[in-house]
Structure formats: C-alpha cells, structure tokens
Amino acid sequence: xxxxxxxxxxxxxxxxxxxxxxxxxxxxxxxxxxxxxxxxxxxxxxxxxxxxxxxxxxxxxxxxxxxxxxxxxxxxxxxxxxxxxxxxxxxxxxxxxxxxxxxxxxxxxxxxxxxxxxxxxxxxxxxxxxxxxxxxxxxxxxxxxxxxxxxxxxxxxxxxxxxxxxxxxxxxxxxxxxxxxxxxxxxxxxxxxxxxxxxxxxxxxxxxxxxxxxxxxxxxxxxxxxxxxxxxxxxxxxxxxxxxxxxxxxxxxxxxxxxxxxxxxxxxxxxx
Amino acid sequence: xxxxxxxxxxxxxxxxxxxxxxxxxxxxxxxxxxxxxxxxxxxxxxxxxxxxxxxxxxxxxxxxxxxxxxxxxxxxxxxxxxxxxxxxxxxxxxxxxxxxxxxxxxxxxxxxxxxxxxxxxxxxxxxxxxxxxxxxxxxxxxxxxxxxxxxxxxxxxxxxxxxxxxxx
Numbered sequence: 443x444x445x446x447x448x449x450x451x452x453x454x455x456x457x458x459x460x461x462x463x464x465x466x467x468x469x470x471x472x473x474x475x476x477x478x479x480x481x482x483x484x485x486x487x488x489x490x491x492x493x494x495x496x497x498x499x500x501x502x503x504x505x506x507x508x509x510x511x512x513x514x515x516x517x518x519x520x521x522x523x524x525x526x527x528x529x530x531x532x533x534x535x536x537x538x539x540x541x542x543x544x545x546x547x548x549x550x551x552x553x554x555x556x557x558x559x560x561x562x563x564x565x566x567x568x569x570x571x572x573x574x575x576x577x578x579x580x581x582x583x584x585x586x587x588x589x590x591x592x593x594x595x596x597x598x599x600x601x602x603x604x605x606x607x608x609x610x611x612x613x614x615x616x617x618x619x620x621x622x623x624x625x626x627x628x629x630x631x632x633x634x635x636x637x638x639x640x641x642x643x644x645x646x647x648x649x650x651x652x653x654x655x656x657x658x659x660x661x662x663x664x665x666x667x668x669x670x671x672x673x674x675x676x677x678x679x680x681x682x683x684x685x686x687x688x689x690x691x692x693x694x695x696x697x698x699x700x701x702x703x704x705x706x707x708x709x710x711x712x713x714x
Numbered sequence: 715x716x717x718x719x720x721x722x723x724x725x726x727x728x729x730x731x732x733x734x735x736x737x738x739x740x741x742x743x744x745x746x747x748x749x750x751x752x753x754x755x756x757x758x759x760x761x762x763x764x765x766x767x768x769x770x771x772x773x774x775x776x777x778x779x780x781x782x783x784x785x786x787x788x789x790x791x792x793x794x795x796x797x798x799x800x801x802x803x804x805x806x807x808x809x810x811x812x813x814x815x816x817x818x819x820x821x822x823x824x825x826x827x828x829x830x831x832x833x834x835x836x837x838x839x840x841x842x843x844x845x846x847x848x849x850x851x852x853x854x855x856x857x858x859x860x861x862x863x864x865x866x867x868x869x870x871x872x873x874x875x876x877x878x879x880x881x882x
Contacts, residue, residue, distance in 0.1 A: 462792065463788055467788060479782060489741065492741055562782070565738075565779070566785070566791075567744075567748040567858055573783065602785075604788075609784060
C-alpha cells in the first residue's frame with residue numbers, strides 16, 4: 443500500500459494545515475481573508491435571507507386561504523407582543539412590591555448595545571450559532587454579551603469574535619446554559635439549556651416549586667453579563683418525578699432560532 | 715496556460731461548492747440541512763474522477779468556509795475536513811477500489827467517522843489544552859450524528875446511482 447508514502451504525505455499535509463492555522467492566529471493571512479470575507483459574505487447574507495423566508499415557521503404552509511394566512515401571522519405577532527408586554531407588566535409589579543423600582547423592558551434601559559443584521563449561521567448541524575458582521579467587532583464586543591431581538595427577547599450569547607464577525611450561540615444549542623427565572627409567585631429559578639433536538643429546557647427547578655404550563659421564563663440575572671428580566675419564552679410542559687431532587691420543563695421560545703434577522707448585542711449594563 | 719486553467723477551474727469549483735453548502739445549510743429544512751456536503755462531494759468526485767486533486771479542492775473550500783463561518787477554534791472544519799479527505803482518498807486507492815454503490819456508501823461513512831473523530835480531538839485539544847478559561851466540551855450528539863450519516867448516505871446513493879449509470 444506504500445505505507446511510507448502514505449505517512450509522509452499525511453505528515454506533510456498535517457504540517458501544512460498547522461502552518462495555515464498558526465498564520466491565521468498571528469494574523470498573517472488577514473490581507474487575503476479580509477477581501478474574501480467582504481465579497482463572499484454578501485452572497486452568504488442573500489442566501490441566509492432566502493432561507494429565513496423559507497424556514498419561517500410562523501407561516502403554516504398547509505393553509506391555502508390568503509386571508510386565513512394573514513390573520514394567523516398577525517395573531518402570532520399579537521401573541522408574542524402580548525407575552526412580552528405581560529412579562530414586562532409582571533416584572534414591574536414584582537419590582538414595585540419590593541420597592542426596587544427597576545424597569546425591565548429593554549427599550550427603557552440605558553444600556554449600551556449594538557444592533558446588526560444576521561449574515562449567516564453555522565453550517566454544522568451540531569451547533570446553533572448565527573453570525574453578525576460588525577466593523578471592529580474585536581474592539582467593541584466582549585465575549586459572553588447577551589443578544590436580544592428588537593423586542594428585547596433573549597436569544598443567546600456572544601461566544602466568539604473573529605475580527606469583524608461575531609458568533610452568537612443561540613439558546614437551542616446543546617452547550618448553552620443560562621440562568622433563568624419564572625415570573626410566578628415563588629420566582630422560581632433554574633437553568634435554561636439548549637438541546638440538540640432543537641428544543642429548550644429549564645432544568646434544576648427545585649422539586650417543591652409550583653410550576654404551571656404558560657409561566658413566563660426570563661433571564662435570572664445569575665449568569666455574568668446577562669441582566670435579569672429578558673424574556674425567553676413560556677413553559678410548555680413540566681416533567682416531574684417524585685424520586686428526583688429537581689424537576690424540569692420544556693420551554694417554548696418567543697423567538698424562533700430559524701427566523702432571526704436583526705439582533706442587538708448588549709455590551710454594557712452598568713447604567714441600568 | 716494549463717496551470718491558469720487549473721486555477722480557474724479550482725476557483726469555479728470552490729465557489730460552486732460554497733453555494734451548494736450555503737443552500738443546504740440555510741435553505742433546506744432539517745434533516746436535509748444535516749447533509750455533510752464535503753463528504754458527499756469527496757465521495758462522488760473520487761468515484762467519478764478518481765483524482766488526488768480533491769484534497770486541494772477541499773483545502774481551498776474549507777479554508778474559505780472557515781473564514782466565512784468562523785468556528786470557536788480556527789481550523790475545526792479545515793483540519794478534520796482535509797485530513798479525512800486525504801484518508802478517504804487512500805482508502806479508495808488501496809482498499810475500496812471498485813466503482814460501485816456500496817463502495818461509495820462505505821467511503822461516505824468512513825469519511826464522516828474520520829471527520830467527526832478529528833473534529834472532536836481538535837476541539838478537545840483546544841478547549842482543554844489551550845483555551846483553559848471556561849473550558850467546554852465539543853458539541854456532539856449520537857442521534858444527530860446518525861441523522862447526518864443517513865442524510866449524507868442517501869444523497870451519495872442518489873448521486874452515485876445517477877452518475878455511475880451514466881458512466882457505464
């Protein structure tokens with residue numbers, strides 16, 4: 443089989459690959475990479491936009507009547523808006539009762555944030571990551587920053603910044619773990635985790651807490667850099683076994699990971 | 715002149731591969747979006763053309779993909795992709811040499827296993843060895859891997875069925 447030749451070729455190829463990685467890491471390949479990214483990311487963005495339209499799960503493709511379709515879309519919008527408004531209302535009530543006086547809705551915060559358009563997503567099916575293009579992102583966007591939609595719905599965190607490209611790991615990624623809280627009487631806390639089956643779960647809910655379907659899930663503020671009160675979704679189903687110390691719940695997200703187009707990255711919450 | 719033509723051919727091929735990859739990942743619904751495009755291309759190319767050039771095609775394609783769709787650790791697509799292409803090329807040259815559907819299926823499965831193995835090792839090396847702040851295990855799920863293998867094998871089967879029939 444020519445073992446010697448095989449190992450020689452394999453070693454040479456490995457060395458070449460290591461050289462490319464090292465050259466990239468020290469920035470020696472930037473003069474090639476920059477123009478390529480600028481040109482090709484436009485094409486990627488165009489294809490992503492088509493994909494967003496095709497994968498928009500808010501539109502049921504089996505419906506035929508135009509009026510029915512439009513009514514359904516507007517109802518979905520109203521529903522999301524209502525949930526967001528209700529979450530804001532509940533939070534304000536709780537804060538008032540405790541004399542804390544903090545407002546929770548994103549638009550009323552004086553946070554520093556950057557807004558940008560999603561230009562693509564990670565191609566590996568094992569990951570759920572979207573990409574945003576920002577000039578000088580490396581200097582302005584810290585890792586771990588929370589990312590929200592235009593309505594203030596929490597969708598993920600920044601996990602990598604590669605020059606001008608920001609990678610945002612979404613909630614349904616298998617490695618996402620974010621402190622979450624329920625807006626119920628007990629203010630239950632837990633951990634919102636992504637699953638490879640494209641679902642979001644809230645785990646580590648104490649067994650004695652009362653959780654009901656429809657409860658609103660928000661960020662708990664216990665994860666560094668992520669403030670309290672960003673809406674995540676609603677509880678869809680509860681899984682409770684008497685012999686286990688914790689119960690868990692399936693969360694229905696407010697923002698579909700397949701239809702994200704414009705996102706804001708909160709980089710500074712110190713003014714809150 | 716010949717080398718210039720080869721360069722043009724390489725550029726065109728790589729751009730077509732990029733468009734295919736983005737179409738599959740962005741537009742196709744799950745589980746079709748789980749098809750591993752590099753594996754499908756490599757197997758089909760090897761079965762039809764049988765040229766070593768595919769390793770360099772994959773190098774260029776994955777280099778572009780790596781800068782357009784950055785992963786957490788640079789090289790986590792490039793290194794596993796190129797090395798597994800190289801291994802599959804050698805498998806095809808010395809072990810699974812005939813041009814048949816089942817050879818294509820075996821090569822596809824081999825490449826996917828090699829790719830995921832190299833990717834896991836590379837990610838583990840980076841997350842534990844180098845980036846020791848907030849170490850994280852690489853993303854992996856057996857059920858998703860199963861779906862990826864099935865979807866990719868199905869595409870390979872369909873493509874080879876058509877192409878080998880035409881070639882014969």
